Amino acid sequence: RHPSTRQTHVPRRLAACMATLTAALTAAPPTAPRRTAANRRAGGAWTFVGFDAGKRFGAMRNIRRSADGDGPRPAPAVTTATPLPSSSSASSSALMQSEEGRAAPPLGVVLTHVCADFDTLSSAVGLAKLRDSREGAACTFVVLPRGTSPGVSHYVALHKNKFPIKQKNTIDLAHLEWVGVVDAQRRDRLGDCAGWLDVAKHVVVMDHHVLNTSDIDATELIVEKVGATATVVAEMLEAENVKITEEVATLLALGIHTDTGSLTFEATTPRDASALAFCLKQGASQKVLAEYVNPHLTLDQRDVIARSLADVRKTTVEGITVAAVHVQCGEYAPGMATCAKEVLDLTDSDVLFMAVSYIHGKKNPYRHVSIIGRAKPVKTVNLSAVLTGALRGGGHAKAASAAFRMDQPLSDPALAALQAAGDVDGILDFLVRRVVTEQVPPQKIAEEVMVSVEKVVFVRSDATMGEVGDMLEKRQYRACPVISKDGRLIGVVSVTEVDVAAIKGQLDRPVSGYAKLRSAVTLTTPVSECERILVEQGEGCIPVVSNYSEPKRQWRLAGLMTRGDILQTHEFYRSQPRFHPVSQFLSPPPKVRSTPF
Secondary structure, eight states, rough: OOOHHHHHHHHHHHHHHHHHHHHHHHHHSEEEEEEEHHHHTTTTOEEEEEETHHHHHHHHHHHHHHHSSOOOHHHHHOOOOOOOOOOOOOOOGGGGGTTTTBBBOOOEEOOSSBBBBBBHHHHHHHHHHHHHHHHHHEEEEEEOOOOOHHHHHHHHHHHHHGTTOOOOSSSGGGGGEEEEEEESSGGGGGGGGHHHHOOSSSEEEEEOOOSSOOOOOOOEEEEOSSSSSHHHHHHHHHHHTOOOOOHHHHHHHHHHHHHHHHSSSSSSOOHHHHOOOHHHHTTTHHHHHHHHOOOOHHHHHHHHHHHHHHHEEEETTTTTTEEEEEESSSSSSSHHHHHHHHHHHHTOSSEEEEEEEEEEESSSSEEEEEEEEEEEOOTTOOOOHHHHHSSSSSSSSSSSEEEOOOTTTTTSSHHHHHHTTTTTHHHHHHHHHHHHHOOOOOOOOOHHEEEEGGGGGGEETTHHHHHHHHHHHHHTOOOEEEEOTTOEEEEEEEHHHHHHHHHHHHHHSSGGGGGGGOBBBOOHHHHHHHHHHHHHTTTTTEEEETTTOOOGGOOOOEEEEHHHHHHHHHHHOOOOOOOGGGSSSSSSSSTTESOOO
């Protein structure tokens, strides 16, 4: 390449290239050589595949060698054609006819949804691997109809040769017989490839979203209520004992991790954990998982998050905060679901609707709007129901989305009027009102959740600290209220005060000297406020008084709010005892009462 030698060698190289090209085009063998993956690693003989494009491929390879001064590769011996195990060197045309004249396996394609995430990509790759195993040949490819999200695009750029991913313009639709659709059930989620569903003889739809608005006429529909579609695919691979590479295992693990929040989302099931364990057993790389499960934010994503934090509008009803924000972008911006999750956490909201809009098209421009809904584990909130009914979207109860054009009227008259006015913020307000009026129940108050005074175990103010300690240990309580002889609330004593008294050798002292009354609530205090007091002050229980407006010394106990009562309102666990029944103990300790006073 040195300037002093360029004029001498360039014509010579060009002449060599032209001579090799002429020889290849005029005297090329019926089929072009290509080595299998096994022979390529071992440096073995060439294996031929029967497709015309291979002639050009082989010729160009020889031209490159000739141009480098090594001369063309000697003509190889023709061998029997075999299906290509490597997806990166396979072609749909090679599937038409084998070298022996046998009918090749039917061509199949697995489609992801537009802006593919890890779940749909991993499910597509796994399903292609499963079908290839059943057909006994590499005849199934993965097509991404319209790009990927930012984190996935980086991963695909580095790993594309490991998976059977092909461009959509390289698929011969004349021979397409089988189409799989993963993580989607609507044609508009498939972009320009939606028409392929009408070409194929067999259409298989696999998803983990239970929808009532599917418009795909599938010959087989597989919908499982699990956290990720990759879970269903991994289960099928394991059941049929299909061998997968560590790259495929890692990709499936990424799909499960990202769609279940690393097994933390509400829709996660034990099946997701089992499928993830299967992937790890197959060699899934923890280094890759650590790199891509929580991807770095791009500049565009950081800009969207910053603008969202500045413009977000919040509404708090019955202790539930619902936020909404509209962000206008100059063009399509991928990865907005990640931004919505960040804004939900940074604004300390319980529910978020984020609308991202941009102008699409040049000849006939229109505004395209994507609305992403995210929610924390609030039991009654179902974003999928809201977005499915109003905007024909879909998703999970706590993670859903919808997309529409502002120039195509929506079915709901109220939304159509807002759409005609170009009022995206008004559409967001409509969704917020739906959640607030239909899905946010009246907040529970202390009187509905507390342990009533009739069932509260308390001690009299003249009991000794030793007696209190014995009672707490026997009943496995952390604290209990202290009541005077005339029924007034003295305070609360906990095991911490008993331990301090034991260290000081004061177990014979009356409990009234150790009881503390830091806070109390009324019968109508919201449970969320009771939780805040319990967390901030570190109290094991909070007294509920009936005469809160009277002086503190005159307060009388109406009930008790404990940690267990508050946990029960969240329904974190399937079963949680509200209190220990008094009948399970043989006899109460001295000066302890469990009856009304």
